[in-house]
Amino acid sequence: MNTTTVVLTIVSVAVAVLAAAVAVLCFMSMRRLAEPHRRFLSALGQIEFPDDLTQYLELLGQVHRRVEDLGVRADALHRVQLRAVSSCGLVHFDAFDHMGGQLSFALALLDHLGNGCILTGLRGRDSFDAYCRRIVDSRPEVDLMPEEEQALREALDGLERR
Structure with a gap:
């Protein structure tokens, strides 16, 4: 083996080890960043991303409409209460x-x-x-x-x- 081949082999191994280390660091960072997201989704009832995201958004829309409806009802009750015997x-x-x-x-x-x-x-x-x-x-x-x-x-x- 000549010197150039040995140097290239050592450099290749070093680059491979460095790439593996970077991959491990990226994987660990990704896990750390994904943990809050995973906890959030598990609190919502095991919603899987992204397939169930549309279901979640639909549910959020239903909740929003329900809150608006309750606000309208509360306003109506307030108007009735203003005329009630106090x-x-x-x-x-x-x-x-x-x-x-x-x-x-x-x-x-x-x-x-x-x-x-x-x-x-x-x-x-x-x-x-x-x-x-x-x-x-x-x-x-x-x-x-x-x-x-x-x-x-x-x-x-x-x-x-x-």
Whole structure:
């Protein structure tokens, strides 16, 4: 063997060893970089890349549409809640001197803005009369009986505590 052949053989072996070392380093780096991706995919239920990626994207689209739908529903519920009864006050009383048992009542029903009504039921010996008085911005449109005023105060106190 001549010197040139020996040198070329040594250089070839050195290049091969160097190439193998670079390949091993690349493989190790690739494994290290792929590990978070592998953990992410396993958390999604063993989705294989890239075949199931389209399924994942479709699922993501479904989730996005569902979230938008829930947002629309939440907005609708919020609008309904704005008009719902938020506070009430109830007072039982005897409307007439000859009646006992506090069978008459005043019931104030208010939304969160202080709008609503007072339902009043007056129980007599042979009759029962009912009245409804409108409340706007926490104020009655007509003069109230003392029991109705007390029911309104109780309902307004309930709004202030919220």
